[in-house]
Amino acid sequence: MSSEGKKLAGIKKAMAKQMIRSWTDVPQFQLSTTVRCDNLIAYRKSLPEKVSFTAIIAKAVAVTLQEFPEMNQRFVDGLVESVDAVNLGIASDTKRGLLVPVIPQAEAKSLAEMQQALNEIKEKSRLGKFSMEELTGGTFTISNLGMFNVETFSSIVNTPELGILAVGKIVKKPYVDENDQIIAASILQPVLTLDHRVADGASGAKFLTRMAEVLENPEEQLPKK
Helix, strand or coil, X not given: CCCCCCCCCHHHHHHHHHHHHHHHHCCEEEEECCEECHHHHHHHHHCCCCCCHHHHHHHHHHHHHHHCHHHCEEEXXXXXXXXXXXXXXXXXXXXXXXXCCEECCHHHCCHHHHHHHHHHHHHHHHHCCCCHHHHCCCCEEEEECHHHCCCCCCCCCCCCECEEEEECXXXXXXXXXXXXXXXXXXXXXXXXXXXXXXXXXXXXXXHHHHHHHHHHCHHHHCCCC
């Protein structure tokens, strides 16, 4: 029995073209690290308002991008565009397929405001209602599949952005601490994918190392509001 094929249309078609362009035109490489999350978990519990790990990670990324503005650029028609604001894309599974709505000026948002923005994205994803303005202008993207029981994965750069961070599930694993003792620790293993035309391994490694430091020491590095 044969079945008729269904053509992609609308935003799904546009996203398919975007992914093909990213995959074929952008030389990409990945970097990964291990983040011990025991302090992060305690920090989240201490917050006065209920905030998700995604919101905290998004804030940590925004803070780190401010320290590494070369990661918060766009590569358009052979020109590198510097952007002052961190316009953070959040890869989302929506009623209309994979979309990347943008949280503008993420660096200026409090944790509560970041959570509110994520809640709005979740609701609009359920309804499939995003304007084109909400899907454009991103400078860096986060893709979080931890809620689907995925531990590690890599993502495709969302060109013309330079980088995307893939975040999986926080899991308990054996971990060698600073005293060379094997302990059970909560571990996150994010993977950073970068456009090698503009970014290089050294700058990517510095960015990823600093972001891990922020996540491992949130009491010192992040606000509590």
